[in-house]
Amino acid sequence: xxxxxxxxxxxxxxxxxxxxxxxxxxxxxxxxxxxxxxxxxxxxxxxxxxxxxxxxxxxxxxxxxxxxxxxxxxxxxxxxxxxxxxxxxxxxxxxxxxxxxxxxxxxxxxxxxxxxxxxxxxxxxxxxxxxxxxxxxxxxxxxxxxxxxxxxxxxxxxxxxxxxxxxxxxxxxxxxxxxxxxxxxxxxxxxxxxxxxxxxxxxxxxxxxxxxxxxxxxxxxxxxxxxxxxxxxxxxxxxxxxxxxxxxxxxxxxxxxxxxxxxxxxxxxxxxxxxxxxxxxxxxxxxxxxxxxxxxxxxxxxxxxxxxxxxxxxxxxxxxxxxxxxxxxxxxxxxxxxxxxxxxxxxxxxxxxxxxxxxxxxxxxxxxxxxxxxxxxxxxxxxxxxxxxxxxxxxxxxxxxxxxxxxxxxxxxxxxxxxxxxxxx
Numbered sequence: 001x002x003x004x005x006x007x008x009x010x011x012x013x014x015x016x017x018x019x020x021x022x023x024x025x026x027x028x029x030x031x032x033x034x035x036x037x038x039x040x041x042x043x044x045x046x047x048x049x050x051x052x053x054x055x056x057x058x059x060x061x062x063x064x065x066x067x068x069x070x071x072x073x074x075x076x077x078x079x080x081x082x083x084x085x086x087x088x089x090x091x092x093x094x095x096x097x098x099x100x101x102x103x104x105x106x107x108x109x110x111x112x113x114x115x116x117x118x119x120x121x122x123x124x125x126x127x128x129x130x131x132x133x134x135x136x137x138x139x140x141x142x143x144x145x146x147x148x149x150x151x152x153x154x155x156x157x158x159x160x161x162x163x164x165x166x167x168x169x170x171x172x173x174x175x176x177x178x179x180x181x182x183x184x185x186x187x188x189x190x191x192x193x194x195x196x197x198x199x200x201x202x203x204x205x206x207x208x209x210x211x212x213x214x215x216x217x218x219x220x221x222x223x224x225x226x227x228x229x230x231x232x233x234x235x236x237x238x239x240x241x242x243x244x245x246x247x248x249x250x251x252x253x254x255x256x257x258x259x260x261x262x263x264x265x266x267x268x269x270x271x272x273x274x275x276x277x278x279x280x281x282x283x284x285x286x287x288x289x290x291x292x293x294x295x296x297x298x299x300x301x302x303x304x305x306x307x308x309x310x311x312x313x314x315x316x317x318x319x320x321x322x323x324x325x326x327x328x329x330x331x332x333x334x335x336x337x338x339x340x341x342x343x344x345x346x347x348x349x350x351x352x353x354x355x356x357x358x359x360x361x362x363x364x365x366x367x368x369x370x371x372x373x374x375x376x377x378x379x380x381x382x383x384x385x386x387x388x389x390x391x392x393x394x395x396x397x398x399x400x401x402x403x404x405x406x407x408x409x410x411x412x413x414x415x416x417x418x419x420x421x422x423x424x425x
Contacts, residue, residue, distance in 0.1 A: 004060040005099050007092040008069050011054040012112055015088045022077065023052040023085055029076050030126065033057075034133040036072045041065050045140035046362045049105070049126045051119065053112050058102055060139060066091045087321070099143065099331070103324045105153055113166045114264065115313040118205070120151055142334060150327040157323070160316040165308025165372050168198035170306040171276060172206050173296065175247050178274045179208065188212045188245035190238065192224045195278050196251035200228040212245065214238045214254075243267055247274045254281040261287040269293055278302065339378070348386045 010023060025033060030048045037046050045061040055089050057069050070089060071358045075080045092098045106123045108115045109265060119202075136144075154160050164170035176412075179185035189196055192215045203211050210228035215221035218234055225232035231242055242248050242259065250259065258277065264285075272293040277284035280299065288294045355378050363371050 002338070003367045004062060005095045005098045006059055006061065006064065007098040008031075008057045008059075008066050009054065009092060009101065009108065010056070010085075010088050011090075013110075019085055019088050020053070020055065022079070023050075023055045023073055024052070025055070025073070025076065027125075027129070031107065031129050031133065033072060033076050034129060035137055036076065037069065038133065038135060039353075040072065042268050043066050043069075044135065045137050046135045046145075047102075047123075047130050047140065049123060051122050054105070056105070058098065058140075060137075064091060064093050068223065095327075097302050099328060100324070102143070103147055103150065103328065103421065107320060107324065108160070109320060110323075111316065113169070114158045114317070115165060117161060120148075123147070138338065143331060146327050146331045146334075150290065150323055153323050154320050158297070158313040158316040158319045160320050160344060161208075162312055163305070165306055165310040165313055166308050167278065167302050168195060168202050170302045170309070171199050171229045171278065172182075172202045172256050173247065173250070174210060174276065174302065174305065175274075176206060176297075179246060182246055184210050185246040186210050186244060187212060188249065189230070190214050190248065190250040190283075191252035191259070191279070192220050193251055196249075197224055199249060199278070200224055200230055203230070206227055212241055214241055217334060239263075243270055245273065247276065248284075249276045249278060250283045251278045252283050253279050254283040256283075258283050258285070259288070260285045263293065264288055264291065264294065315349055344386065347389065348382070355379070388408050 012020065025048070030050055031050050034046060037043055037048075037059070041059075041061070042063075043065055044085065045058075045060040047058040047060070048056075055073070057073075057335050059065065059069075067086075070082050070086050074085070078180055085280065090099055104110050106120055108117070108119055111119050123144070125138070127140075130140065162175040174259075175185075175187060179187075187203070187207065187210060189200055189211060192200075192213060196215075200211060200213065203209075204283075209229070211228070213221045213225050213230050213232050214235055214237070215224075215232075216235045218232065221232040224230070226300045238257075248259070250257070269291065274293070275284045277296065279299045282298060284296055284298075286296055286298075291367065359374060359378055363374065366374065374393075422425045
């Protein structure tokens, strides 16, 4: 197999959000792009991955198709000039580097929050779109299933996916713990800044669904509510919503809005209530803790949970990389064997042709039963003759040195095989 697998990558690491927004594709656009790539390029085994943090295309081709792919992205997004965005794309044209990059991205090593579980689901969706478009061949099918198997090993054998490693993840995890014994808990999110929006996004992955959003600008609350499956309420009703909620999460700065002990006392709590303060300066009075049935958690306690999880994940990175390295070795062994399959098949076909020619010379003199016996014996001999070079080639593939055996077979039996480098190393 030639050095064919490649990747075109643009990510949060070195690309401003405005550029990422300019090239980001939704599901329909990703599917449209797959169709365009099939129609206008020679690429196969194509995977289009577009998330809030990255825009990537993986593909197999004999040449670098980066310029054509960037143009097709521009066409799909409706802008003509690619001069502004093209420099931000990283071109990975070495087969081994592209394979490793897809492993690292899929398992969360390249994620903004290391070990992010969401990215693998996004890769699986992208793979489904590719399969639906009939753009995945044996190579990509095997590669992605090897990645999925490696992910299971990472989950089972390491701490790489343990705990919530961001403030927004950790907040949702804490709310899940606090409301474990409450049926359909009502959760109020006050404020839709970056952290508030992230928390609401993460509630979509939770079993908790009764989420209320309050914000001074109602249309912003409504926009986020529609996006996350929550319910928006007017700011004028925020105190009424605080009374109704089981959990109150505030991301509004304390100099704009403050939940004081006195205000809560005056309004009287109707049930046990959990307050989670994600704002700076703080917007929830610590003195609430002195009231019966009121519990306060601040951003520092949330960050501590996230930091501990992140430290565990960072500590597990060498294990994850070892698992990936072993998976890549196994995958490369398979690709080498796939390269050899045509040679073995041609070798077997050549011998089968000789067998049929020689058997045909004598079958006329034999009865039906004798013909059947001759067929069985000669086919058995042929299979045993083929088995030895096949095993030798398989062993040579695993060692990464099948060229000499392949060349010998080619010369002996005049096989129709590529003359240039065929081995993936």
